[in-house]
Amino acid sequence: MFKRMLLVTGALVCLQARAANLKDLPSGTKWVLNLDMKAAQASPMLQAMAGQIDTDKRQEAQVKLAAIKAMFGIDLLKDIDQLIIAGNGSAEKGGVAYVYGTFDVQRLSTILAGSKNYTAVQHDGFTVLGWTDDSQKFISFAKPGLAMLSSSQTTLTDALDVLAGKKTGLAPDSEFKAALTRTGQELLTLQAVDLPAIVGTQPKAEALKQAQALRLSVRAADAESLSAELAVTAVSDETALQIQQALMGIQALSLLRSAEAPEPAALASLAKINSQGRTISVTVTLPKNVFENVMRQREAKRAAQAAAPAPAATN
Numbered sequence: 001m002f003k004r005m006l007l008v009t010g011a012l013v014c015l016q017a018r019a020a021n022l023k024d025l026p027s028g029t030k031w032v033l034n035l036d037m038k039a040a041q042a043s044p045m046l047q048a049m050a051g052q053i054d055t056d057k058r059q060e061a062q063v064k065l066a067a068i069k070a071m072f073g074i075d076l077l078k079d080i081d082q083l084i085i086a087g088n089g090s091a092e093k094g095g096v097a098y099v100y101g102t103f104d105v106q107r108l109s110t111i112l113a114g115s116k117n118y119t120a121v122q123h124d125g126f127t128v129l130g131w132t133d134d135s136q137k138f139i140s141f142a143k144p145g146l147a148m149l150s151s152s153q154t155t156l157t158d159a160l161d162v163l164a165g166k167k168t169g170l171a172p173d174s175e176f177k178a179a180l181t182r183t184g185q186e187l188l189t190l191q192a193v194d195l196p197a198i199v200g201t202q203p204k205a206e207a208l209k210q211a212q213a214l215r216l217s218v219r220a221a222d223a224e225s226l227s228a229e230l231a232v233t234a235v236s237d238e239t240a241l242q243i244q245q246a247l248m249g250i251q252a253l254s255l256l257r258s259a260e261a262p263e264p265a266a267l268a269s270l271a272k273i274n275s276q277g278r279t280i281s282v283t284v285t286l287p288k289n290v291f292e293n294v295m296r297q298r299e300a301k302r303a304a305q306a307a308a309p310a311p312a313a314t315n
C-alpha cells in the first residue's frame with residue numbers, strides 16, 4: 001500500500017495555471033526549488049527521454065499512477081501545475097513545499113484523519129493538520145489553489161504568517177525573482193544563496209562551503225533540444241579559479257574515457273565552461289539527435305551483451 005504522504009500529494013490537483021508570488025515566501029529565504037510540471041509535460045524532449053526509461057520501471061510507475069487515479073480520479077503527472085520548495089535555514093532543517101492546484105479539502109482531510117498521531121490545530125485562521133507516516137508531517141490548505149506542507153509545524157506556521165502578511169515576504173526585486181518566474185520554458189530551477197549556512201555540518205557537502213551562491217536551470221527552449229546551466233559563485237578569486245580548473249579537468253577526463261563511457265563523454269563534448277568574475281558556469285545543450293544517437297548506442301551495447309555466449313564453467 002502506498003504511503004499516505006504519496007496519496008495526499010497525489011490528490012493535489014491543478015486545473016488552472018497558477019504561479020508563486022515573491023511576497024508569499026519568507027524574506028529570509030536562502031534556497032528555492034521550482035518544478036514547473038505543466039512545462040515539463042509539454043516538452044517533447046522530456047517525453048522522448050521518458051520513453052527510454054527501462055520498460056519494467058516504466059510499467060511499475062504507470063501502475064502506481066493508475067492506482068492513484070483510480071482512488072482520487074486524478075492523473076498525477078498531468079494535473080499538478082507547479083511545485084515549489086523553499087527554505088530559510090540549513091538543508092537539514094528542510095523547508096516548506098508550496099503545491100499549486102485545486103484541492104478536495106474535505107476528502108483529503110478525511111484521509112488524514114485516519115492517520116497515526118493525527119492533529120488539527122488552528123493558527124490565526126489557518127487549519128494545520130498533522131500526522132505521522134515515516135516521520136511527522138504537517139499540511140495546511142492555506143487558500144484556494146495552494147497547499148503548504150512541511151516536516152516542521154513551526155516552519156509551516158511561520159510561512160503561513162508570511163502568506164497572511166504578518167511577516168515580511170520576498171521583495172519584488174529579490175534575487176529569487178528569476179527562479180520563480182514562469183516562462184513555459186524553464187522546467188526546473190534550483191537557486192541557493194549563503195551556501196555555507198545551508199550546508200551546515202553535512203560532511204558530504206563540505207566542498208559547497210567554498211561557494212557563496214548556486215543556480216541550476218533546466219530549460220526546453222524548443223522541441224529539438226534541452227539545455228541545462230549550472231552557475232557557481234565562489235567566495236574568492238582563488239576558489240573560482242580552482243572550481244574552473246576542476247570542471248575543465250572533469251571534462252577532459254570524460255572525453256579521454258569516451259570508449260568505455262560514451263554517454264558522459266557525449267555530454268562533456270557539449271559542455272561549455274565560462275567564467276565571469278567569481279562566477280563559473282557550465283552550459284550543456286542536448287540536441288534531440290545526439291540523445292537519440294546515445295540511446296541507439298546503449299541499445300546496441302545491451303543487444304551485444306545479451307547475444308554474447310555465457311562464460312565457460314570452471315571446476
